[in-house]
Amino acid sequence: MPRETPGSARPGWRPSLKDVATLAGVSVMTVSNVVRGAPNVSAATRERVLDVIERVGYVPNSSARNLRAGRSGVVSFAIPAIDNSYFAELARLMMDEAAALGRTVLIEQTKGDRELERRALTGYGPTPTDGLVFYPQALDGAQVSQYAAGRPLVLLGDRGGKGPGDVVTVDNEGGAREAVAHLLATGRRRVAAVGDPRGPGTENSHRRLAGYRTALGQAGLPFDAGLVPAVASYTRAQGEAATGALLDGGQPPDAVFAFNDMLAVGAVHAVLSRGLRVPEDVAVAGFDGTDEARYCNPPLTTVAPDKRGIAREAMRMLGDRITRGDEAPYRTVRMGHQLLVRRSTAGR
Amino acid sequence: MPRETPGSARPGWRPSLKDVATLAGVSVMTVSNVVRGAPNVSAATRERVLDVIERVGYVPNSSARNLRAGRSGVVSFAIPAIDNSYFAELARLMMDEAAALGRTVLIEQTKGDRELERRALTGYGPTPTDGLVFYPQALDGAQVSQYAAGRPLVLLGDRGGKGPGDVVTVDNEGGAREAVAHLLATGRRRVAAVGDPRGPGTENSHRRLAGYRTALGQAGLPFDAGLVPAVASYTRAQGEAATGALLDGGQPPDAVFAFNDMLAVGAVHAVLSRGLRVPEDVAVAGFDGTDEARYCNPPLTTVAPDKRGIAREAMRMLGDRITRGDEAPYRTVRMGHQLLVRRSTAGR
DNA sequence: GTGAAAGCGCTAACAG
DNA sequence: CTGTTAGCGCTTTCAC
Numbered sequence: 001m002p003r004e005t006p007g008s009a010r011p012g013w014r015p016s017l018k019d020v021a022t023l024a025g026v027s028v029m030t031v032s033n034v035v036r037g038a039p040n041v042s043a044a045t046r047e048r049v050l051d052v053i054e055r056v057g058y059v060p061n062s063s064a065r066n067l068r069a070g071r072s073g074v075v076s077f078a079i080p081a082i083d084n085s086y087f088a089e090l091a092r093l094m095m096d097e098a099a100a101l102g103r104t105v106l107i108e109q110t111k112g113d114r115e116l117e118r119r120a121l122t123g124y125g126p127t128p129t130d131g132l133v134f135y136p137q138a139l140d141g142a143q144v145s146q147y148a149a150g151r152p153l154v155l156l157g158d159r160g161g162k163g164p165g166d167v168v169t170v171d172n173e174g175g176a177r178e179a180v181a182h183l184l185a186t187g188r189r190r191v192a193a194v195g196d197p198r199g200p201g202t203e204n205s206h207r208r209l210a211g212y213r214t215a216l217g218q219a220g221l222p223f224d225a226g227l228v229p230a231v232a233s234y235t236r237a238q239g240e241a242a243t244g245a246l247l248d249g250g251q252p253p254d255a256v257f258a259f260n261d262m263l264a265v266g267a268v269h270a271v272l273s274r275g276l277r278v279p280e281d282v283a284v285a286g287f288d289g290t291d292e293a294r295y296c297n298p299p300l301t302t303v304a305p306d307k308r309g310i311a312r313e314a315m316r317m318l319g320d321r322i323t324r325g326d327e328a329p330y331r332t333v334r335m336g337h338q339l340l341v342r343r344s345t346a347g348r
Numbered sequence: 349m350p351r352e353t354p355g356s357a358r359p360g361w362r363p364s365l366k367d368v369a370t371l372a373g374v375s376v377m378t379v380s381n382v383v384r385g386a387p388n389v390s391a392a393t394r395e396r397v398l399d400v401i402e403r404v405g406y407v408p409n410s411s412a413r414n415l416r417a418g419r420s421g422v423v424s425f426a427i428p429a430i431d432n433s434y435f436a437e438l439a440r441l442m443m444d445e446a447a448a449l450g451r452t453v454l455i456e457q458t459k460g461d462r463e464l465e466r467r468a469l470t471g472y473g474p475t476p477t478d479g480l481v482f483y484p485q486a487l488d489g490a491q492v493s494q495y496a497a498g499r500p501l502v503l504l505g506d507r508g509g510k511g512p513g514d515v516v517t518v519d520n521e522g523g524a525r526e527a528v529a530h531l532l533a534t535g536r537r538r539v540a541a542v543g544d545p546r547g548p549g550t551e552n553s554h555r556r557l558a559g560y561r562t563a564l565g566q567a568g569l570p571f572d573a574g575l576v577p578a579v580a581s582y583t584r585a586q587g588e589a590a591t592g593a594l595l596d597g598g599q600p601p602d603a604v605f606a607f608n609d610m611l612a613v614g615a616v617h618a619v620l621s622r623g624l625r626v627p628e629d630v631a632v633a634g635f636d637g638t639d640e641a642r643y644c645n646p647p648l649t650t651v652a653p654d655k656r657g658i659a660r661e662a663m664r665m666l667g668d669r670i671t672r673g674d675e676a677p678y679r680t681v682r683m684g685h686q687l688l689v690r691r692s693t694a695g696r
Numbered sequence: 697g698t699g700a701a702a703g704c705g706c707t708a709a710c711a712g
Numbered sequence: 713c714t715g716t717t718a719g720c721g722c723t724t725t726c727a728c
Contacts, residue, residue, distance in 0.1 A: 016705055027715045032707060040713055062476040063414040064705035067720050072411065074475055081440065083639070088436040092429065095457055104475045107455055109443055127422055127452045128410040236643045269643050291431070295584045295617045297645040364721055375699045380723065388697055412721035415704050 015056045024052040035060060066128070075318060076132035078108045078120035084234060084262055086288040087135070093311035094133065101319050103130075112137040112233065121147040130322045133314045134165075137202050152321035154314045157204040159332070166317040167332040168310050172204050175303035175337045176211025177218075179285045180257050182301070182339060184219045186347040188255035188283055191216070192227040194242050194267055195234065195259025208259050208287065227253055231263065239266025240273075247274055247282070254282055255345070261286040261293040264300055268344065283345040289338070299342035309335040363404045372400040383408060414476070423666060424480035426456045426468035432582060432610055434636040435483070441659035442481065449667050451478075460485040460581065469495040478670045481662045482513075485550050500669035502662045505552040507680070514665040515680040516658050520552050523651035523685045524559025525566075527633045528605050530649070530687060532567045534695040536603035536631055539564070540575040542590050542615055543582065543607025556607050556635065575601055579611065587614025588621075595622055595630070602630055603693070609636040612648055616692065631693040637686070647690035657683040 017035075021028040026045060033041050034049040035058075041049075052058070066072045077094050079087045091107055098105045106129055110116040117139050123129055131152030136144055144155070145164035153165030158172050183191050193212045197205050213223055226249070229242040239258055246253055247270060256271075258264035264286030271282045278284055278298055286293050289304020313333050365383070369376045374393060381389050382397040383406075389397075400406070414420045425442050427435045439455055446453045454477055458464040465487050471477055479500025484492055492503070493512035501513030506520050531539050541560045545553050561571055574597070577590040587606055594601055595618060604619075606612035612634025619630045626632055626646055634641050637652020661681050 017707095018705080028705090029707080029716080030714060033714085036707085042713060045713080059470075061415070061705050063411050063420065064720090065707085066411040067409070067415050067704090067722090068706050068708085070720075072475075082430065082443075083433070083436040083440045085431070085433070085436075085640075088431040088433075091455075092431045092457065095430075095455075104454070106452070107439075107443075109440065127420075236639060240643070265640075265643050268645060269647075272645050291584060292433075292613075292640060295588070295613050297616060297620050299617075365723095366721075376722080377699055378697085381698085384723085390697060393697080409721050412704090413723080415706090415720090416722050416724085418704075 014061070015058045016061065017058075020049065020052050020056065020058050023056065024049045071130050071322070072128045073102070074104045074106050074127065074129045075315075075322075076106050076108050076120060076123070076129040076134075078110055078117070078132050078134045080110055080112045080135065080137045080234070082107055082109055084260075085290040085292045086261060089290060090307055090311060093308055094315065097311045097315040101315055103315070103319070108132075110137060114138045118143075118147050121151070121153075122149075123151055131318050133318060135202075141203075152318055154318045154321075156310070156314065157202060158207045159203060163330060166321065166330050168314045168317065168335065169204075169332065170305040170310070170335050170337045172207035173211040173214065175287065175305070175339070176208040176257065176259075177215045178211075178339045179287070179301070179303050180212050180215035181218065182341065183255045183257060183283055183285060183345060184215065184221070186255075186279075186283060186345060189221065190224075190227065190251065190253045191255040191257055192229070192243070192246050192253035193257050193259070194229060194231065194239060194246075194263050196228050196230055198230045205259055212257060226251065234260050234262050236262050236266040236269070239263030240270045241266070243267040243270035244274070247271065247276070252282075256282060256284045258284065258286045261288040261290045261300065261302055264302065264344075265292065265296055268296060268298075268300070279344050279346050280348050285345050289340060294340075294342070296344070298344045298346075301342045301345040302340050303337055304340050305337045306335040362409070363406045364409065365406075368397065368400050368404065368406050371404065372397045419478050419670070420476045421450070422452045422454050422475065422477045423663075423670075424454050424456050424468060424471070424477040424482075426458055426465070426480050426482045428458055428460050428483065428485045428582070430455055430457055432608070433638040433640045434609060437638060438655055438659060441656055442663065445659045445663040449663055451663070451667070456480075458485060462486045466491075466495050469499070469501075470497075471499055479666050481666060483550075489551075500666055502666045502669075504658070504662065505550060506555045507551060511678060514669065514678050516662045516665065516683065517552075517680065518653040518658070518683050518685045520555035521559040521562065523635065523653070523687070524556040524605065524607075525563045526559075526687045527635070527649070527651050528560050528563035529566065530689065531603045531605060531631055531633060531693060532563060532569070534603075534627075534631060534693060537569065538572075538575065538599065538601045539603040539605055540577070540591070540594050540601035541605050541607070542577060542579065542587060542594075542611050544576050544578055546578045553607055560605060574599065582608050582610050584610050584614040584617070587611030588618045589614070591615040591618035592622070595619065595624070600630075604630060604632045606632065606634045609634040609638045609641040609648065609650055612650065612692075613640065613644055616644060616646075616648070627692050627694045628696050633693050637688060642688075642690070644692070646692045646694075649690045649693040650688050651685055652688050653685045654683040 017028045021031045095105045108120045133154045135156040148164045155167045158169050159167050231238040256267045286302040293300035293302045365376045369379045443453045456468045481502045483504040496512045503515045506517050507515050579586040604615045634650040641648035641650045
């Protein structure tokens, strides 16, 4: 199978270092040096090589580079679902931060499925990635440790003890506590918590639930399990269903603290579709600080984590683990958050 | 540099075909045959090899495979922004469909930027992809043709003539016409069109604008340029700004047809925040059929393309171009759409 | 049914 | 400053 002569631009064919070298009358190493910007090339040679590169449209073959380097330059961002506004916004920021570090982000949807989470963690998918930023949902800490086994890993969200990787989180408990305290301060007394996953679920949810309980306790209110429905997923539909059931029950709430903005949007919908008003009859607060919450009607009060900061820190830490093969103890950084008070929780 | 003996599981180290071969006492080719499921391996040998593979946790190195195959198994999905609900939902579906075909999707955000779109098209990014599904925004047809040059490509959205790739689209003009006709049928007479990009923008927008004009014409209404503000991007914020300016002007509209759901959500917000009512004072309709529109308050009337179908067709066509190196004439498929009538356009 | 050889495109490590 | 060598892990080809 004779190699095509350079210049024969059959679709799908791409010139290699060797082609450029032949055309420029130098060795492949010299071309390689030029391409990588190595210093040891004379100006004249560099010029000539660059000319050829330009002319034939040479582009390095990443597979070959990766094979050499033992790395792919790609990092995974493994999340439950990209059509959750919070993850969509976060993904955008992750991609920006990664690009600034010369990396590419591959989004993997785990859908809260054990097997898909396992596959993302082990990296035994079809595409090789150098590490991952992971938002666990189905797997618990021990399982994550087991599967990740030495892969560069940054976990998003609260983790109990030392995990198998660095951790970037926000004060989930504190944020939830502030939101619920705010609700109570506006005179609400029956505050529902929508988002308890039951079962393992994410540690984040557990912390938010803890914050809810703390706020109730500080206000001297009892915990009422009847105000804490289970949800199967963190979607608008589940928020509506769970809140709807609460409203249709004997003792409806006068406020809803939803564990994320999707659920909150669904909650608002449930309230309004029953002819009740937000916030007059039922106040609603969410968590995530998404743009969608801001443009909701009425605009949603929400706990807004520093998403930009989360993305920056996650990519930075992951990069350190990858390039330095860092064996340093795992670190946890806690990014700031802000309670954005909007009309959905105005006093009555 | 002596190779590590198999079994020394230093983090980051992964066994190769050769390691497995050594351990199993066979050649690399036999292991390769087993791994790929080639038929010419005796049951006993296969068994032994599989044992070793299991034991050492062998996983094929994709870079090497790709280097050999000249393919990566990854396809790009190049879109303006992942935090636009429509693209987030579409991305989810694209990933599902791609997975069913044994491919992985790499999302690339072009942000409506010429250079980023060019880079996505040429595939000269850091990661090699076998082709792409592309939603153009800044580049016109000629430029797309020029840059894509022989790469497997599926274009999303209306394209004038024969493009440089297959096309999957919906009837943008028809959908827009139906939406506007519906608004007019409810008695509206000053229908604004929010989403004109001016300049090149997407052909989709131009088709939607054409549909708007057609509907007006069929109702015997004149086209009023004052009701067609320019927008800089297809975001909630731009929808609010453009609609707000219209409402604050001398001759406010009694209805808004927004070219996508993000703009429509912003439009609703602009109306409500001025103390006006949707739909009583101003009706609002969007385009995209996103879940967000459904949960908007009031729920948004919207033109819903068959997103699942779009994803399926796009991945199927792209796959054909990649595997068959298809030189067949480019095809255009038009997927169905549906006008979802909801409360935001109820008659008054 | 199994294996040896060659090479995909690239770069680190050395010559010259 | 430039070139030669070797090999990353895999699969196609062709012997045995």
